[in-house]
Amino acid sequence: MTELQSDARIRVAEIFGPTIQGEGVLIGLPTVFVRTGGCDYRCSWCDSMHAVDPEFRAEWTPMTTASIWSEVQRLSRRIPLMVSLSGGNPAIQPLAPLIARGKTEGYRFALETQGSIARDWFADLDNLILSPKPPSSGMETDWAGLDACLSAAGDGPQIALKIVIFDEADYRYARHVGGRYPHLPLYLQPGNHTPPPPEASDAPIDIDGVMNRMRWLIERAVHDQWFTPHILPQLHVLIWGNQRGV
Amino acid sequence: MTELQSDARIRVAEIFGPTIQGEGVLIGLPTVFVRTGGCDYRCSWCDSMHAVDPEFRAEWTPMTTASIWSEVQRLSRRIPLMVSLSGGNPAIQPLAPLIARGKTEGYRFALETQGSIARDWFADLDNLILSPKPPSSGMETDWAGLDACLSAAGDGPQIALKIVIFDEADYRYARHVGGRYPHLPLYLQPGNHTPPPPEASDAPIDIDGVMNRMRWLIERAVHDQWFTPHILPQLHVLIWGNQRGV
Numbered sequence: 001m002t003e004l005q006s007d008a009r010i011r012v013a014e015i016f017g018p019t020i021q022g023e024g025v026l027i028g029l030p031t032v033f034v035r036t037g038g039c040d041y042r043c044s045w046c047d048s049m050h051a052v053d054p055e056f057r058a059e060w061t062p063m064t065t066a067s068i069w070s071e072v073q074r075l076s077r078r079i080p081l082m083v084s085l086s087g088g089n090p091a092i093q094p095l096a097p098l099i100a101r102g103k104t105e106g107y108r109f110a111l112e113t114q115g116s117i118a119r120d121w122f123a124d125l126d127n128l129i130l131s132p133k134p135p136s137s138g139m140e141t142d143w144a145g146l147d148a149c150l151s152a153a154g155d156g157p158q159i160a161l162k163i164v165i166f167d168e169a170d171y172r173y174a175r176h177v178g179g180r181y182p183h184l185p186l187y188l189q190p191g192n193h194t195p196p197p198p199e200a201s202d203a204p205i206d207i208d209g210v211m212n213r214m215r216w217l218i219e220r221a222v223h224d225q226w227f228t229p230h231i232l233p234q235l236h237v238l239i240w241g242n243q244r245g246v
Numbered sequence: 247m248t249e250l251q252s253d254a255r256i257r258v259a260e261i262f263g264p265t266i267q268g269e270g271v272l273i274g275l276p277t278v279f280v281r282t283g284g285c286d287y288r289c290s291w292c293d294s295m296h297a298v299d300p301e302f303r304a305e306w307t308p309m310t311t312a313s314i315w316s317e318v319q320r321l322s323r324r325i326p327l328m329v330s331l332s333g334g335n336p337a338i339q340p341l342a343p344l345i346a347r348g349k350t351e352g353y354r355f356a357l358e359t360q361g362s363i364a365r366d367w368f369a370d371l372d373n374l375i376l377s378p379k380p381p382s383s384g385m386e387t388d389w390a391g392l393d394a395c396l397s398a399a400g401d402g403p404q405i406a407l408k409i410v411i412f413d414e415a416d417y418r419y420a421r422h423v424g425g426r427y428p429h430l431p432l433y434l435q436p437g438n439h440t441p442p443p444p445e446a447s448d449a450p451i452d453i454d455g456v457m458n459r460m461r462w463l464i465e466r467a468v469h470d471q472w473f474t475p476h477i478l479p480q481l482h483v484l485i486w487g488n489q490r491g492v
Contacts, residue, residue: 027274
C-alpha cells in the first residue's frame with residue numbers, strides 16, 4: 001500500500017468540470033470543482049444541501065487523495081488549472097495531501113468556507129474565500145473562528161470575503177464585515193431564494209427574482225456611497241439555472 | 247482664467263454612474279464612467295456607436311478637465327471610487343490632467359482602449375484594459391501599436407487584455423493574442439449581436455443568443471484545455487439589457 005493510499009479518506013459529494021467559476025473573486029476562470037460532503041452549518045437557503053444534509057451521506061464517496069487526484073487529472077487531461085475545494089465545509093476534510101500533490105504539478109487551489117474551522121494547511125492554498133453567513137442563514141458568525149482562519153492562512157493565499165445577501169439585515173451584516181476587515185477584498189452576492197432541493201439538480205430558478213435582488217443591491221451600495229465591494233451574481237445560475245455539474 | 251480652465255477640451259459623450267463595471271477584470275466594482283466621443287475604429291458590431299460615429303458629434307460636449315472632474319465628484323458625492331475612461335477610443339483625448347487631478351483625491355482610473363494609440367500617461371493609470379478587435383469587427387490589429395501601449399504603460403497600471411468573441415475566427419484570434427502575451431491576464435467576452443443603434447439606448451437585446459454564445463465559448467475553451475482566460479459576459483447587459491447610463 002502506498003503512502004497516498006493510506007491517507008485518511010475524504011468524503012466527496014461530487015467532482016466536476018472544467019467549467020467556469022461562477023462566483024466571487026475567481027469568477028469566469030475555468031475550474032475543476034471538488035465538492036466535499038458534510039458541514040457544521042445548516043444555512044436556511046443552502047444551495048448545496050446534497051453536500052450538507054447527512055440524509056445524503058450515503059451519496060458521499062470516501063475517497064483517497066490519490067483517487068481524487070486521479071479524477072482531477074482525468075477531467076483536466078493533465079493540464080494544470082484552478083481546483084476549487086468547496087462543500088459543505090471543506091475545512092472539515094483532510095485536504096492537505098491533495099493540495100500538496102496538485103501543487104507539485106502546477107495546479108492551483110482555492111478553498112471556500114464559512115470560516116468556522118481553521119486549518120494550518122490554509123497557508124498552502126492559492127486562494128482562500130471566506131464566506132461568513134449573514135442573518136438570513138439562521139447561523140451565528142463565530143468571529144474568533146473567522147479570525148483564526150485568517151491567522152492560519154497568513155500570507156500564503158490571496159484572501160477574499162464573500163457575503164450572500166437576501167435582505168436589509170444581510171446588507172447591514174456585510175457592511176459590518178467590510179468595516180471589520182477593511183483590507184480584504186469583499187464580494188457581495190445576491191442570494192438565490194429558489195435553491196435546488198437536494199434531490200433535484202435542475203429545479204426551476206426565479207432568475208427575475210435574483211436579478212431584482214442584484215439591482216437592489218447595486219442601488220443600495222451606491223446609495224450609501226459604499227464603493228469598495230464587488231457586486232456579482234452567481235454567473236453559473238444565470239447561464240445554466242440550478243443544473244448541477246456545470 | 248485658471249490653469250485648468252485653459253486645458254484642451256475633452257469631447258465627452260456621457261458621464262454616468264456610479265454603477266457596477268459590467269465587463270472584464272473589474273467586473274462588479276462600483277464605477278463612474280466617462281465615455282469620450284470619437285474613435286479611430288469602426289467596428290461592425292460596436293455597442294457604443296453614439297460615441298463613435300461623427301454623425302453624433304454634435305452630442306459630444308467639449309468639456310474642460312475641471313468640469314468633468316466636477317461632474318465625477320457630484321456623482322460620487324466626493325467619495326473616491328474607480329473612474330472608467332472609455333469611448334470611443336479615450337486614448338485620442340487629453341486625459342492626463344483629469345487622471346492627475348483625480349488621483350490626488352484618492353480616485354482610481356481605468357482606461358479601456360483597442361490599443362491603437364499609445365500615450366505616455368497610460369503609466370499613470372491604475373488599470374489599463376487593452377481590447378484589440380477580432381476579425382468579426384472588420385478591423386485590422388496594429389500589433390506595433392498594441393506593443394507601444396504596453397511599453398507606454400510600463401509597470402504603472404495593472405494591465406489586462408479583453409477580447410470580444412463572436413465566432414470561431416474570433417476565438418482563434420483570441421488564442422493568438424493569449425499566445426503573444428502569455429503573462430497578461432486575458433478576458434474573453436461573448437459578443438452582443440444585438441447592440442443598441444446609436445439613436446436608441448434601450449433597443450431589445452437577444453439575451454438567449456448572448457448566453458448561447460457564452461456557453462459555446464466555455465465549451466470551446468474547455469475542449470481545447472485552454473484554462474487560463476477568464477470567460478465573462480457583459481453583466482450590465484444581463485442586468486439592464488441595452489439600456490444606456492446604468
